[in-house]
Amino acid sequence: MTRLLPRALVAVLLLAAALPQTAAARTVLFIGNSFTFGANSPVQRYRPDRVTDLNGEGIGGVPALFKTFADEAGLDWQVSLETSPGKELAWHLQNRRALIDRSWDAVVLQGYSTLDPARPGDPARHVAAARDLAALFRARNPAVIVDLVATWSRADLTYRPGARWSGQPIVAMADELAAATDRAVAEGNGLTAAVAVGSAWNRAIRDGLADPDPYDGIAFGQVSLWSWDQYHASAEGYYLEALMTFGTLTGTDPHRLDGRERAADDLGLDPRVATRLRAIASDELRARGRLG
Numbered sequence: 113m114t115r116l117l118p119r120a121l122v123a124v125l126l127l128a129a130a131l132p133q134t135a136a137a138r139t140v141l142f143i144g145n146s147f148t149f150g151a152n153s154p155v156q157r158y159r160p161d162r163v164t165d166l167n168g169e170g171i172g173g174v175p176a177l178f179k180t181f182a183d184e185a186g187l188d189w190q191v192s193l194e195t196s197p198g199k200e201l202a203w204h205l206q207n208r209r210a211l212i213d214r215s216w217d218a219v220v221l222q223g224y225s226t227l228d229p230a231r232p233g234d235p236a237r238h239v240a241a242a243r244d245l246a247a248l249f250r251a252r253n254p255a256v257i258v259d260l261v262a263t264w265s266r267a268d269l270t271y272r273p274g275a276r277w278s279g280q281p282i283v284a285m286a287d288e289l290a291a292a293t294d295r296a297v298a299e300g301n302g303l304t305a306a307v308a309v310g311s312a313w314n315r316a317i318r319d320g321l322a323d324p325d326p327y328d329g330i331a332f333g334q335v336s337l338w339s340w341d342q343y344h345a346s347a348e349g350y351y352l353e354a355l356m357t358f359g360t361l362t363g364t365d366p367h368r369l370d371g372r373e374r375a376a377d378d379l380g381l382d383p384r385v386a387t388r389l390r391a392i393a394s395d396e397l398r399a400r401g402r403l404g
Contacts, residue, residue, distance in 0.1 A: 137188040140361065141166075141212060142175040142195070143204050143245070144222030147263055147353070149173035149195040152339035154379055155350040164192040166211045171195060177354035178361075180375045185364050192216075200224045201241035205248065215252040218361055220307065221245060222261035225343075226269070227292065232276035235292035239301060246302030257304045259360055262286070262293035264313040264349070267342035271327050282317065282324045286310030305402070307360045309353045312396040313337055316352065321388050335385055347379045348389065355393035360402050366390040 142148055150156040150173040158172040162179045165171045171193065179191040194208050201223040204212065221242050226232035246258040265285035269275040277285040293306040316322040316337060323334040330336050337349035345353065354375075355366045369390060376386035397403050 137190045138217040139190045139192070139215075140175075140178070140218040140220065141216045142173075142178075142191070142193040142220045142222070143201070143212065144193075144195050144220075144261070145199045145224070146195075146197045146344060147225060147261075148175070148193065148222045149197075150345070150350045151197065152341060152344040153347045153350055155345075155347055158375070158379065162191070164190075166192055166194040166208075167196070174350055174354045174357065177351065177375050178358050181354065181358040181364075181366075181369060181373070182362065184372050184374070185362070185368055187362055187364070189362075198224075200229065201238060201245060205241060205245055209248070213248060213252070216249060216256055217253070218257040218259070219245070219249050220259050220261060220357055220361065222263065225263055225266060226276065227289065232269075233288055233292075235296065239292070239296045242296060242303060243301040250302055257361065258302055259305045259307050259357075260293050260296060260303050261307040261353075261357070262290040262310050263353075264310040264337065264345070267326050267338050269343075271325060271342075283314040286314050305360055306400075307357050308396060308400055309356045311400070312352050312356050312393055313349065315396050316389070316392050319388075319392060321385070321392065322348075335382075348381060348385060351376060351379065351381060351386065352389050352393060355390060356396065359393055359397040363403065365397070365403050366393045 149171045156173055159176040160170045160172040163172060163175045175191045175193040182189040194212050201221055223238045227238040228234045242260050249256045249258060265282050270277045270282050290308055290311050297303045297306050317324045322337045323330045326336045326338050326342050335348050336346055339346050359366055
């Protein structure tokens with residue numbers, strides 16, 4: 113005779129079957145340098161408890177902003193980062209492979225600000241390293257998303273003499289980096305999408321929110337997207353970077369964060385500026401076909 117289960121156990125099993133099944137959190141790894149960890153701003157130490165710093169340095173950075181946005185939008189992401197200042201992408205593959213070589217759902221790659229330290233503007237080494245990293249991650253998970261960040265124009269390499277972009281319009285460097293990144297993605301290389309951070313900075317300048325020249329002072333009613341060295345980003349600049357990364361990777365309109373976004377307040381941003389930065393990110397993402 114079949115043994116009957118106790119009524120209490122039957123009730124527990126029926127309740128468990130009726131409950132919705134929770135999907136596992138998606139994982140994302142951020143690989144980069146000071147532009148990723150938020151150097152020269154409060155972003156660097158922003159909420160490190162929300163992310164896993166594989167180097168154990170207690171950094172929150174742009175990844176922690178991404179995690180905050182994801183939580184606010186009701187998206188379940190487990191966020192990790194591996195960063196080191198002043199490094200190209202190839203350095204991470206050569207020196208941190210043991211830390212990063214595992215299965216991820218998504219990876220965000222951010223390389224050196226000029227693409228190649230020795231040959232500014234030349235994308236060859238940068239793209240080759242991105243391709244090799246993408247191959248590493250696809251060997252672990254063929255469905256992994258690998259996005260490549262295109263960063264911003266450096267004011268110090270535009271307004272000061274003797275640099276690669278000296279004397280050109282401030283948007284020129286970011287446009288050049290964006291074009292190289294778009295080509296790398298279009299050619300395959302195992303890359304999924306470009307994260308057009310520099311293009312969003314250019315939009316903020318064209319829309320009159322961001323002052324284009326920090327060397328002559330910041331106009332009333334505008335903000336500087338650069339930090340004090342006119343090289344790294346300010347809190348506003350990193351906030352815009354995080355919005356573009358969030359929108360590109362998740363396909364979520366930054367406007368969805370309106371009325372619930374708290375990271376901007378944590379960083380001391382003017383609420384009006386934060387609202388406009390979300391609108392600028394939304395416009396740029398939509399212009400690039402990243403939103404529905």
